[in-house]
Amino acid sequence: MTTVFNQDREGKITQNPASHGGYAIETKGLSKSFDKVKAVTSLDLKVEEGSLYALLGPNGAGKTTTINLLTTLIAPDSGLATVAGYNVATQPNQVRRNIGVTFQEVALDRNLTGRSLLDIHGRLYRLPQAEIKKRTQQLIKLVELEDVLDRQVKTFSGGMKRRLELARGLLTEPRILFLDEPTVGLDPHNRERIWAYLQELRSKQNITIMLTTHYLDEAERLADKVGIIDEGKLVVEGSPGGLIASLGTDVVKLTGTGDIARFKEILREQEWIAAFRVARAGSEEETPAGEETSGLFDILVNLASEAGRSVKPLVDLAERSGFNVEDVSLQRPTLNEVFFKYTGRRLRD
Amino acid sequence: MATVVKKRAVTTVKESGEWSGLLVGIYTLWLKHMRKFRSSPVEILFTLATPVLWMLLFGVCMTGMVTEFQGGLGYQAFITPGVMLLTGLTAAILGGTTLLLERVNGTLKEYLVAPIPRLAVLLGSMTSGLTKAILQAIAVLVAGCVLDSTLVFRVLPFLAAIGVVALFCLGFVGLASAFASQAKSMESYHSLIMVMNLPVLFISNALYPLEIMPSTLRGLALLNPTTYAVDACRILLFGTKPEIGLLIDLVVLVLFMFGGLYYGYRSFNKVMQKIGA
Numbered sequence: 001m002t003t004v005f006n007q008d009r010e011g012k013i014t015q016n017p018a019s020h021g022g023y024a025i026e027t028k029g030l031s032k033s034f035d036k037v038k039a040v041t042s043l044d045l046k047v048e049e050g051s052l053y054a055l056l057g058p059n060g061a062g063k064t065t066t067i068n069l070l071t072t073l074i075a076p077d078s079g080l081a082t083v084a085g086y087n088v089a090t091q092p093n094q095v096r097r098n099i100g101v102t103f104q105e106v107a108l109d110r111n112l113t114g115r116s117l118l119d120i121h122g123r124l125y126r127l128p129q130a131e132i133k134k135r136t137q138q139l140i141k142l143v144e145l146e147d148v149l150d151r152q153v154k155t156f157s158g159g160m161k162r163r164l165e166l167a168r169g170l171l172t173e174p175r176i177l178f179l180d181e182p183t184v185g186l187d188p189h190n191r192e193r194i195w196a197y198l199q200e201l202r203s204k205q206n207i208t209i210m211l212t213t214h215y216l217d218e219a220e221r222l223a224d225k226v227g228i229i230d231e232g233k234l235v236v237e238g239s240p241g242g243l244i245a246s247l248g249t250d251v252v253k254l255t256g257t258g259d260i261a262r263f264k265e266i267l268r269e270q271e272w273i274a275a276f277r278v279a280r281a282g283s284e285e286e287t288p289a290g291e292e293t294s295g296l297f298d299i300l301v302n303l304a305s306e307a308g309r310s311v312k313p314l315v316d317l318a319e320r321s322g323f324n325v326e327d328v329s330l331q332r333p334t335l336n337e338v339f340f341k342y343t344g345r346r347l348r349d
Numbered sequence: 350m351a352t353v354v355k356k357r358a359v360t361t362v363k364e365s366g367e368w369s370g371l372l373v374g375i376y377t378l379w380l381k382h383m384r385k386f387r388s389s390p391v392e393i394l395f396t397l398a399t400p401v402l403w404m405l406l407f408g409v410c411m412t413g414m415v416t417e418f419q420g421g422l423g424y425q426a427f428i429t430p431g432v433m434l435l436t437g438l439t440a441a442i443l444g445g446t447t448l449l450l451e452r453v454n455g456t457l458k459e460y461l462v463a464p465i466p467r468l469a470v471l472l473g474s475m476t477s478g479l480t481k482a483i484l485q486a487i488a489v490l491v492a493g494c495v496l497d498s499t500l501v502f503r504v505l506p507f508l509a510a511i512g513v514v515a516l517f518c519l520g521f522v523g524l525a526s527a528f529a530s531q532a533k534s535m536e537s538y539h540s541l542i543m544v545m546n547l548p549v550l551f552i553s554n555a556l557y558p559l560e561i562m563p564s565t566l567r568g569l570a571l572l573n574p575t576t577y578a579v580d581a582c583r584i585l586l587f588g589t590k591p592e593i594g595l596l597i598d599l600v601v602l603v604l605f606m607f608g609g610l611y612y613g614y615r616s617f618n619k620v621m622q623k624i625g626a
């Protein structure tokens with residue numbers, strides 16, 4: 001009896017898109033495994049309507065699988081997911097009508113021309129011909145493909161294909177747009193343009209965007225909310241600013257040589273130091289304890305309070321502990337640090 | 350949170366409005382395949398080259414050796430139905446390649462997240478495969494008329510023969526789709542086709558009448574749908590004495606068509622289910 005009741009309640013939430021709680025995407029306990037690999041494990045996400053949500057995570061974290069589940073490409077093993085208020089498992093068609101997708105890997109028919117490809121896409125969504133033509137014209141200007149539109153896709157460069165895919169995803173003016181690593185392989189100019197366009201798009205219409213990315217600067221600049229996933233689980237979620245703030249304040253980097261073991265002892269005793277780690281100079285990879293023998297090291301210190309008043313004490317402390325400081329630099333923490341803190345891995349961008 | 354996810358059947362068409370979605374989907378994908386076909390003369394040439402070579406080389410050589418068939422039928426006219434069916438078969442199988450290629454290179458994903466039933470993806474590639482098959486069968490028939498004066502163009506018999514080609518090709522379109530859904534790679538699909546193509550032609554009455562075959566071969570030929578299709582085409586086109594009989598031919602071909610289509614549908618479904626969609 002209880003299960004039936006539960007299902008009923010969930011059914012009601014999903015069957016009435018107008019009255020759901022303002023979430024464009026919502027998942028509860030969403031799981032999917034491939035044979036023995038648990039790609040997504042009990043994922044709970046809430047993406048507010050009109051927001052831009054960035055999924056971050058190392059390779060194999062389950063980002064693409066999450067997108068595939070939400071776009072109805074594959075079905076979940078268990079758990080619930082609603083997109084635009086519709087259940088992905090039981091109402092895939094309604095979901096599909098409301099979304100636009102670009103996949104991580106290029107999925108374009110190589111033997112069609114760009115124009116024909118967009119035309120076919122529009123027809124699948126039953127857009128009238130005039131509308132397809134009009135939007136093609138607009139979008140193609142945006143992604144700067146006017147000159148190559150009538151060429152076969154196989155003659156496009158990688159970045160051109162990427163931009164054509166983006167235009168295709170936007171052609172149907174979806175309420176929710178899923179972009180799996182949209183700016184991979186784009187040159188800085190085109191990356192900037194796509195960012196600018198996504199922001200413009202959001203300011204003009206109430207579109208919700210979920211994207212995955214490895215570029216932390218991208219997430220930091222674009223996203224209202226960031227979710228970091230690792231091994232199929234959501235590790236932490238929040239606004240980029242909030243996540244960065246949660247790390248404490250600034251990071252002070254001390255570069256130098258000396259008795260690292262002793263310095264670490266002393267650092268641990270200080271209350272005004274939130275966290276620190278030791279890395280061989282320039283490597284950013286944490287050096288395991290005991291291997292810090294000789295050479296130049298970076299010591300990255302997260303201060304518990306404003307950096308302004310603590311840099312001098314920190315340098316003094318180092319000198320007193322037998323660590324010869326050669327250089328001091330201040331870093332504002334980025335999502336990179338957040339990412340590192342929660343996954344123990346570092347992304348390069 | 351023990352939520353139960355209802356496994357939805359991949360290709361059920363139940364919601365209202367789904368039927369129009371199905372039709373839109375089939376038409377759009379058909380259109381796409383035809384556009385690609387039109388813009389790739391190589392594919393057209395390639396599929397036409399084999400049968401035309403058959404007609405020219407094999408037909409011309411054999412004409413000298415074979416004394417005339419019943420009713421003054423020339424040898425090129427005699428093999429026209431078989432070659433026509435072979436062409437259709439090749440086209441049907443190339444249609445399967447399309448499905449396989451799109452599955453392997455990821456293009457299919459676009460259609461799987463579009464608001465069309467998944468069945469439309471299968472039927473879109475099946476109908477375009479069939480269209481190509483029929484266009485090419487017509488080309489062979491025309492070539493037959495040109496090459497051999499004993500094959501005379503008449504509207505109704507020609508249409509009927511094309512109908513037979515359609516039944517035959519649909520069966521193979523189904524089989525091709527089944528293999529294309531399951532094949533691990535392009536290579537395995539191609540080797541399968543190489544193996545299938547020749548016996549389909551040789552172990553049948555396409556190139557020689559059933560009565561002159563050794564009895565074991567004749568037995569095997571009777572298991573080959575080509576035999577029935579060839580027989581039906583000859584009866585319809587030339588009014589020759591049936592080797593089997595039009596009614597039996599048609600029954601066998603219709604059964605073959607449904608069998609092939611069902612097998613294709615089932616395999617496609619199974620693959621879709623496996624990706625859990």
Ligand SMILES: Nc1ncnc2c1ncn2[C@@H]1O[C@H](COP(=O)(O)OP(=O)(O)OP(=O)(O)O)[C@@H](O)[C@H]1O
Nearest residue numbers: 034037038039057058059060061062063064065066
């Ligand atoms: N079709 C599949 N069959 C088997 N395993 C799969 C399949 N798809 C994904 N996986 C596995 O699921 C896990 C998550 O993969 P996923 O593609 O979602 O990662 P990702 O976060 O998108 O990684 P990346 O940053 O490299 O794109 C990986 O371990 C992957 O090997």
Ligand SMILES: [Mg+2]
Nearest residue numbers: 063064065104
């Ligand atoms: Mg991925």
